[in-house]
Amino acid sequence: METPILDDILARVRDALERDDIADAVNVLEGMRPPDQAELFAELEDDHQLALLPELDPTDSADILEKLDEAEAAELASALSTETLAHIIDEMEPDEAADLLGDIDPDQARDVLAAMDDSDEIHPLMLHADDSAGGLMTSDFLALRRRMTAGEALQAIRDWQPESESIYHLFVVDAQNTLVGVVSLRQLILAGPTTPLTDLMDSDVISVTVGTDQEECARVMSRYDLVALPVVDAQRKLVGVVTIDDVVDVLVDEATEDIQRMGGAQPLNRSYLESSVTRVMRTRISWLLMLFVTESLTGTVLRHFEGELSQVVALSFFVPLLIGTGGNAGSQTTSTIIRALAVGELKWSDAMHALWHELRVGILLGLGMAIVAYVRALTWGTSSDLALTISLTIFTIVVWANGLGSLLPMLATRLHIDPTVVSGPVMSTLVDATGLFIYFSIARIIMGL
Secondary structure, three states: OOHHHHHHHHHHHHHHHHOOOHHHHHHHHHOOOHHHHHHHHHOOOHHHHHHHHHHOOHHHHHHHHHHOOHHHHHHHHHOOOHHHHHHHHOOOOHHHHHHHHHHOOHHHHHHHHHHOOOOOOOOHHHHOOOOEHHHHOEOOOOEEEOOOEHHHHHHHHHHHOOOOOOOOEEEEEOOOOEEEEEEEHHHHHHOOOOOEHHHHOEOOOOOEEOOOEHHHHHHHHHHOOOOEEEEEOOOOEEEEEEEHHHHHHHHHHHHHHHHHHHOOOOOOOOOOOOOOHHHHHHHHHHHHHHHHHHHHHHHHHHHHOHHHHHHOHHHHHHHHHHHHHHHHHHHHHHHHHHHHHHOOOOOHHHHHHHHHHHHHHHHHHHHHHHHHHHHHHHHOOOOHHHHHHHHHHHHHHHHHHHHHHHHHHHHHHHOOOOHHHHOOHHHHHHHHHHHHHHHHHHHHHHHOO
């Protein structure tokens, strides 16, 4: 829906709520698509949200909570009565319901589960971490029996009456519920009604275990172009299915978190405009303080070479140029390596290969930058010794930054730390201090300081 139209509808809903005409606001919202409902609902004031949500059809309320940011949905759900929340969660997809209940107070979650009409599908999902395949999967799926025919399978689909989850591919199990194959809906439709599933199914089915990280699930689905990924337990029994819509949400969340970390801040975990000033401040202050302390290493290096600076004041003219170039080179490398790690192109065993690769890139980049730096230093009227110092320094710093930028993300991954933590500001700060040390050390040798 176009933004101007959405703004007009929002104004109408707000006007109805200001007049305490809840029925009019409900009529407007229930005529919208779920994503538009959620976007409009998020723009309302907290008291209006609480007044409106219980009056909506539980299906619409469920759609809204599923589309809202996790933190917003949990905050809103916590303020609802147990009975109201139970009716709404009864209409949610099992995986979405489990995520929401896991984000609210445990006592309230237990009360809601007890008040629900059907909570059997949700209990098992709450046993798994949110960022694992077990936490991402849905238990609302249809498993076909191996002894079925194509006609019986199609009748099972009609009896199941699936709603939102994908049924492009269906999974086949044996009598012990062990995953044995996968068959597409297209195959079932085109096959004769008496054709056994064993003749149609592909027994080489790709699956993950319940403890698999959600990012790995996304990589598997992307690599093999899957729209549904079966989740099995240690005995290879089918326990759930991860669908493509859930993976898209994971990719968006992970990308958002990585971008915020690369900028030197903790993730907000909710939309920007919905985050208070103090919340945004708290996500940034710890990183700023840490970077401030580490950046003081730059001042320490400058003080250590104070004598050299006093002898050749022109050395200070090139400090911003050198540390800026080093920081930029390091950031380019970390961005490339982090991306390769994220899509599975690199792993820890490739660390030395990546280092050698980036060192060669750094040598070529450094040579190009060194020539430009030498000419630029001469055009500023500096001596040939100082120009040579600048040239050699920028070559060394670029090679050093590329090497450091290739190893740090790999090391962070090895230590189970998000590699984006060592990118951006952190990388620039490290290169600043070490780059200055390299600069003044080379100047001391060449210029005899």
